[in-house]
Amino acid sequence: xxxxxxxxxxxxxxxxxxxxxxxxxxxxxxxxxxxxxxxxxxxxxxxxxxxxxxxxxxxxxxxxxxxxxxxxxxxxxxxxxxxxxxxxxxxxxxxxxxxxxxxxxxxxxxxxxxxxxxxxxxxxxxxxxxxxxxxxxxxxxxxxxxxxxxxxxxxxxxxxxxxxxxxxxxxxxxxxxxxxxxxxxxxxxxxxxxxxxxxxxxxxxxxxxxx
Amino acid sequence: xxxxxxxxxxxxxxxxxxxxxxxxxxxxxxxxxxxxxxxxxxxxxxxxxxxxxxxxxxxxxxxxxxxxxxxxxxxxxxxxxxxxxxxxxxxxxxxxxxxxxxxxxxxxxxxxxxxxxxxxxxxxxxxxxxxxxxxxxxxxxxxxxxxxxxxxxxxxxxxxxxxxxxxxxxxxxxxxxxxxxxxxxxxxxxxxxxxxxxxxxxxxxxxxxxx
DNA sequence: GCCTAATCGTGAAAAAAATCTCATAAGGCC
DNA sequence: GGCCTTATGAGATTTTTTTCACGATTAGGC
Numbered sequence: 001x002x003x004x005x006x007x008x009x010x011x012x013x014x015x016x017x018x019x020x021x022x023x024x025x026x027x028x029x030x031x032x033x034x035x036x037x038x039x040x041x042x043x044x045x046x047x048x049x050x051x052x053x054x055x056x057x058x059x060x061x062x063x064x065x066x067x068x069x070x071x072x073x074x075x076x077x078x079x080x081x082x083x084x085x086x087x088x089x090x091x092x093x094x095x096x097x098x099x100x101x102x103x104x105x106x107x108x109x110x111x112x113x114x115x116x117x118x119x120x121x122x123x124x125x126x127x128x129x130x131x132x133x134x135x136x137x138x139x140x141x142x143x144x145x146x147x148x149x150x151x152x153x154x155x156x157x158x159x160x161x162x163x164x165x166x167x168x169x170x171x172x173x174x175x176x177x178x179x180x181x182x183x184x185x186x187x188x189x190x191x192x193x194x195x196x197x198x199x200x201x202x203x204x205x206x207x208x209x210x211x
Numbered sequence: 212x213x214x215x216x217x218x219x220x221x222x223x224x225x226x227x228x229x230x231x232x233x234x235x236x237x238x239x240x241x242x243x244x245x246x247x248x249x250x251x252x253x254x255x256x257x258x259x260x261x262x263x264x265x266x267x268x269x270x271x272x273x274x275x276x277x278x279x280x281x282x283x284x285x286x287x288x289x290x291x292x293x294x295x296x297x298x299x300x301x302x303x304x305x306x307x308x309x310x311x312x313x314x315x316x317x318x319x320x321x322x323x324x325x326x327x328x329x330x331x332x333x334x335x336x337x338x339x340x341x342x343x344x345x346x347x348x349x350x351x352x353x354x355x356x357x358x359x360x361x362x363x364x365x366x367x368x369x370x371x372x373x374x375x376x377x378x379x380x381x382x383x384x385x386x387x388x389x390x391x392x393x394x395x396x397x398x399x400x401x402x403x404x405x406x407x408x409x410x411x412x413x414x415x416x417x418x419x420x421x422x
Numbered sequence: 423g424c425c426t427a428a429t430c431g432t433g434a435a436a437a438a439a440a441t442c443t444c445a446t447a448a449g450g451c452c
Numbered sequence: 453g454g455c456c457t458t459a460t461g462a463g464a465t466t467t468t469t470t471t472c473a474c475g476a477t478t479a480g481g482c
Contacts, residue, residue: 011415012469018414022393026370037429044395048471053430065477066429082414083421101312111413151420159237176416182233184257192419194412201405202322203229203293204222205387208403209362210294223439248459259441264460276448277458 009058014082016055018111019045021078024071025110037068084112090178091150093165094157095120095135098180098198102154103131113152117144138165145172154178155185220269225293227266229322230256232289235282236321248279295323301389302361304376305368306331306346309391309409313365314342324363328355349376356383365389366396 009017023044024036038056042049056069059081063069079085092099095118103118118130121138128135136144144150153174157165162181169177176192179185185193220228234255235247249267253260267280270292274280290296303310306329314329329341332349339346347355355361364385368376373392380388387403390396396404 009418010468014414014418015411018411019408022408022410026393039429046395049429050431050471051469054432054470057431063430064479065431066427066479068429081418081421083417088417088420098316098318101315104312104315105309105409107309107410108413111410112417113413152416176419178412178416182230182237184255192416194415196412197230197233198316199233199318199322200226200229201389201407202319202324203225204405205363205389205403206294206299206323207220207225207292209299209387210292221438250459260459261441261461262439265440265462268461274460276446276460278449279459 007058009081013055013058016047016051017059017078017082019047020052020055021075021082021084024075033071035064035068036071036074038063040068079112082111084110087112087114088152089114089116089148089150090152090154091116091141091145092118092133092154092156093120093138093141093169094155095122095125095130096156096158099154099156100130102156102180103133106131115154116148116150119144141165142168142172145169145174149173151175152178154180156180159183218269220292224266224269227258227262228270228289228293230258231263231266232286232293232295233321235286244282246275246279247282247285249274251279290323293322295321298323298325299363300325300327300359300361301363301365302327302352302356303329303344303365303367304331304352304380305366306333306336306341307367307369310365310367311341313367313391314344317342326365327359327361330355352376353379353383356380356385360384362386363389365391367391370394 020041023041027033038049038052041047041052053063056063056074059077061069061074061077090113092103092115095103099118103115108115115133118133118135119138119141120126120135125135126137151174153169155162155165155177159181162179162183163185166177166185166187170187170191175190176194177185177187179193179195180198182197187193231252234252249260249263252258252263264274267274267285270288272280272285272288301324303314303326306314310329314326319326326344329344329346330349330352331337331346336346337348362385364380366373366376366388370392373394374396377388377396377398381398381402386401387405388396388398390404390406391409393408398404
């Protein structure tokens with residue numbers, strides 16, 4: 001049965017699942033495959049085939065000998081485990097340079113994330129729309145989250161206000177924060193903070209160019 | 212001596228170095244510290260203090276007992292190892308939604324990366340500027356790279372043209388490709404491809420919200 | 423209907439990464 | 453100047469992650 005989540009999945013596994021999902025949903029509508037083998041995925045994503053099978057096994061997928069895995073079943077299982085099947089609404093806090101960049105990136109909808117509003121306290125952007133998303137005043141943050149039962153917030157504010165806004169987000173009921181600020185946020189244990197760093201990949205690139 | 216790179220540094224180490232660097236350069240100009248301890252960094256970044264010392268040791272930094280590490284020396288060593296001290300110029304290929312988002316993000320300059328031009332084949336954007344960066348025709352890609360001795364390219368094109376453009380980039384002399392397309396690119400062994408996936412962090416967040 | 427080739431699933435082994443422990447050294451205080 | 457506190461550095465240990473090896477299984481050809 002797909003979707004067996006008895007054991008907790010670690011970060012690396014979740015990220016690989018994401019990569020499988022993207023590759024499968026990207027390539028299947030170009031050349032629709034009914035089935036796929038672990039070797040095919042491994043080849044495309046530069047991963048060991050055993051790893052793919054292990055990951056699939058971890059989310060309860062069972063392949064067929066000599067054939068591989070059914071693509072639609074794999075996709076369904078990953079969607080289920082990662083929660084992409086139920087669309088969740090999120091808000092973005094801090095509609096600055098990076099915030100606008102994320103709003104402009106329209107790839108999140110594929111993964112069940114719908115950014116419904118952005119918040120800022122710059123009067124010049126309040127009331128406008130960025131990439132089709134309305135920018136509202138920080139004052140309306142808490143009531144908005146309460147009213148729409150928002151559980152996910154993307155944080156792209158200056159460092160000095162990030163903790164204060166986090167506190168407000170948490171007290172309003174947010175359960176996960178995608179933190180793009182270079183701050184270690186303090187939150188209650190039931191709230192997840194995922195720290196992101198856009199430029200992280202540069203470390204590897206710069207190191208390679210240097211050597 | 213700082214900058215000893217006898218042993219090859221792995222991806223995780225490089226990424227942590229990047230995090231140290233960002234934190235140090237961000238907080239030092241707010242409250243300039245002369246020295247910093249591994250415990251302070253560890254606390255701020257949610258990393259084990261031993262890990263910090265190991266990483267510092269790996270790039271040849273030597274701390275002082277009872278005091279810690281000299282901030283400016285740490286920064287200098289990281290800049291040297293990661294190559295931030297010498298500014299490198301890069302181009303962006305594919306000035307679409309995501310490409311524009313990356314151009315709008317102005318944080319790269321801090322890490323020695325200067326995006327000097329973008330390339331696209333949509334006549335509506337060719338000749339315009341996105342976030343201050345001129346968008347040029349794909350036809351001028353190769354001569355531009357040759358002329359300016361560009362070694363780094365950011366790839367944000369549709370999947371179907373990514374390999375073809377990669378080949379052109381490589382033949383023009385590019386040595387590192389920051390790949391934001393969901394494709395495994397084939398390149399000669401001396402060229403580095405760093406695959407990036409903006410939405411990767413969503414896997415962890417969605418999983419948490421689901422469970 | 424059987425044989426073959428290809429694929430899965432799993433347990434063991436290897437490699438990599440993170441953590442723990444503790445001896446050593448160096449600044450600050452009396 | 454000697455002692456105490458505190459931070460480093462390095463080896464040992466643990467945990468996590470990846471890779472290897474191989475039996476089991478199944479579709480497809482002859």
